[in-house]
Amino acid sequence: MVAGLSAPEGSEFRVQVQDYAGPLDLFVYLVKQEELDVLTVSVLQIVKSLAKFLVDRSPGLDSAGEAILLTADLVYLKSRLLLPGTPPEEAEDDLPDPSSVLVQRILQYEEARAMAQGLAEQQERRQAMWFSGDSTKYTETEENDIVGAGVVDLAISFMGMLTRDEARQVQYISRERYPIAETVVKMVKILNGKPSVSMREVFSHARDLEEKLVFFLALLELVKFSLVSAFQRRNSFNIRLRLVADADVERLRLKLGVSGESGLRERAPV
Amino acid sequence: MIVEAVLFAATNPVSHEQLLDLFGQKVSREQVANALSSLWEQYEKANGALQIVEIGGGFKMTTRPQLSPWIEKFFTKRRKLSLSKASLEVVSIVAYQQPVTISQIDYVRGVDSAGVVRGLLKLGLITVKGRKKGPGRALLLGTTDKFLDHFGLSSLDALPRPDELANLSDISQMLDE
Structure with a gap:
């Protein structure tokens, strides 16, 4: 999908x-x-x-x-x-263990990738602030510069938002605490009236891990019913979400059992 | 008012030193700091479209982040310079390990990074800080004020700490097992 x-x-x-x-x-x-x-x-x-x-x-x-x-x-x-692992007694004391050197290199590279990810987020925050002299930094957008974000992109981005402890945790979702229908409405309200919102910002509204997971499920529903489109710039880690103008709101309403006054408007504003 | 006008008109971040130079001997460093501080408070209180931020070793007047989508929409055919993944990797290695040589960057990434380094030098995000002692006298690279500006950092101390970045210890643990 x-x-x-x-x-x-x-x-x-x-x-x-x-x-x-x-x-x-x-x-x-x-x-x-x-x-x-x-x-x-x-x-x-x-x-x-x-x-x-x-x-x-x-x-x-x-x-x-x-x-x-x-x-x-x-x-x-x-x-x-x-x-097979080399028994410790056979290892040469005066030579560095080649596998540990490789492990060290992989760790260093993973660290560099994590730091690059950190800087990418920093770059996004900075780019949200504009000033007049900034125009020299702009480049013309190529037509194919913006690409759609697929489910796998959304999943990777979502995993990146979880803390280490959260990613390890086994989480049960109770139907009563955060119903998906209500979360869908909440998400629509966050996106409503804005040209686009970063996925990270949308998920920052979730209060705990359980709600984050329900947010993700709600996002999948919104994407499935073409009510929300997810996109990213080529070479960018950051996914942005926007309400689709001619979304099939009625179908989603029927599926979720949400009433017309709940926040799912007939036509989402651009 | 003068400080506000300068911040509005300046393209680059305005430092304490530049403001001291502007006023000559008439004002002290403390007075400049107070002026900036009260200007910042004034904009925060007004909560309007503009804000004062400390960035790239100075101060700048910018729009508030929540208005960014509208401005982006206004400039439909333009986008800001976003670095590629490779450039982000190289610039982050330089930022965190500076001063660093190109061969050290290659070692960490496992690929030749000369082209990416050249691009970053051209953009002015990194610069040559000197030469390494010893054979070959390799070039030592470091970040610039433009790097701080590009990433919205007040100083290198404001870089996210490696231990704050997710999943590193997980990978370490997996490789140890």
Whole structure:
């Protein structure tokens, strides 16, 4: 399912294996989180697909570099799991352990990526402040600069918003505390009257983890009924949401059992 | 009023020193600080479209963040300069580990970063701070005031701390297991 505008085909390397089909970065993330068993996956198949993707689609340098790096990361993760560990007594005392050097490098790279993500958010906050002399920093928008954010993009962005403790927590959602219908209305009210709102800002209205999860489910409903479109600029981590002007409000109302006065207006303002 | 006019007209952040130079010997550093502080309070109290922020080693008059979507909509054909993921990675390595050499950046990223570094130098977000002692005398890179301005930081101390960034210890734990 793709929300709002759809991403042009071929701009991103996608993995298709037995239990998974989607972007490579999410795949590596799931392997690292041990949600997917890398031992059952044919890394050779992924490497072959990557080589074909690079030849057939000629992606940009950034996309190609990232795909190669992530695939290398995946190969490393699998090799590390397959190789037997060296008993401590056999290890050379005077030489650095090659695997620990590699682990250190991966940690450093992950840290750099996390710092880059932090700076991307900082950049977004800064760009929300405008002043007249700023115009020299603008560049003309390319027609295909804005791309639709799909469900996987929304999921990655949502995972990025959770704290470490929240991401680990098993959460049960009670029907009574935060009904989805009411949350949908709440979300529409947040987006109402604004050209667009960042996903992070929308989710900042959730009071706790349970409400954050219900927010996510509500967002999926809104996207499914084309009441909200999700989009992002190419090369940007940040997803923005906006109400769609000619949304099928009536269908969503019927499905959720929400009355006309509840905040779901006939036509969402642009 | 003079400080307000200068902040309105200036393109770059205005520092204490620039205001002291403007007034010559007539005012003290404390008086400049007080003027800025009372101007800030005045704008906060008014809660209008504009605000005063400390950014890039100085002060600036900007629109309030919540109005950004409207201004973006007004400039439909324009967008602000957003760095690519690769540029963000390189600039963050420089910011957190400065002074740093290109080979140190390459080591962390595992790929050649010379092109990205060149782009960031051209944008003025990073600069050459000197040369490393020893063979090759590699160039040492660091961030600029323009970097602080671009990311809305008052100083390098305002960078998000690495330990505040999510999931790092999870990855560390996974690799240890």
